[in-house]
Amino acid sequence: MNDQQTAAAILALEECIEQYIAECRSRVDGFVERHFSLQETIALQKQFLVSDLLCHPINALWAIPSLFLKKLIEIPVKLGWRSGADLMTLVPTGLKTRYQKEIEQRIAVELLDWPCTMGGQRASPNGLLERMQRHKQVGPMLASGTLSDEALRELSDIPRLVAEHSAGRIVVLDAAATVLTLATGWLFFGDHSLGISGIGGLIARNRAKEEASSTFIFGSGLGSAYYSIFPPNPSFWQVMGATLIVGLSVTAISLLVGLVSDPCLKRAGFQQARLNMLIDAVEDCLHRQVRKRLRPLIKQLAA
Secondary structure (H helix, E strand, O other), X not given: OOHHHHHHXXXXXXXXXXXXXXXXXXXXXXXXXXXXXXXXHHHHHHHOHHHHOOHHHHXXXXXXXXXXXXXXXXXXXXXXXXXXHHHHHOOOOOXXXXXXXXXXXXXXXXXXXXXEEEOOEXXXXXXXXXXXXXXXXXXXXXXXOOOOHHHHHOOOOXXXXXXXXXXXXXXXXXXXXXXXXXXXXXXXXXOOOOOHHHHHHHHHHHHHHHHHHHXXXXXXXXXXXXXXXXXXXXXXXXXXXXHHHHHHHHHHHHHHHHHHHHHXXXXXXXXXXXXXXXXXXXXXXXXXXXXXXXXXXXXXXXX
16 A cells, blocks of 8 residues: 555545534434423433432532632643643533433434443444445455454544533533522522522521520510520521522522523524534544544555
């Protein structure tokens, strides 16, 4: 294989990638219609409601600190600290819900036609590999072993790109729930720094004050004034009960935001745009890996 044949082989590989990407783009509209309608979103979230209940308040609490840490790391990265990019990936975005995992799996399998692990078993064919096997120039290279299936599977880390795609959405939704929690603390208690436990504690103290005032010997009016100066301490169970109610409220907000967000984004056309951005990232990764991994391999075989 001479240099001209090597260049032709690279062009053939990139042609297969272009055809594969075009097929992925042609599936975007149908995928969005099937999976992001209000009816489908409700049905899917109902399947995982119980298992995902704990994730929402935890993710809401972690959303803003996570964003803050990533923005903090971005500063030295932009100044040239290359290791910071790897460090940024280590900052967790929160607990991944089963609903999120299911959406990621459907994107990989149905939209990108990429092998995905389902229950410990491989599912879905490799759309890119099948395209290459049918290609009149690349197909013989695969059949002869010039290119291995394993090398082609490593061209793009599709699961990572899909996870990054959905992680951004989840962080935004959880941050929205956190902001609503902080706004509640500011509106009702005049403190914009209160979290779930802080709001729960204040509710418990106010409740304890109301109960003590109602039984004050000189009447509830004087009791309210007295206990404003000498506030009673709420019991442990009062604090726990109030905090639990606030936590359930945050969970309900998170569920509601998650429930209406996908249909709203679909109606506004953002779902299609975001999926096309994901496909752009897959395309860039594939072309980059062909130049980085397969070009030296083909040249080595040519020598």
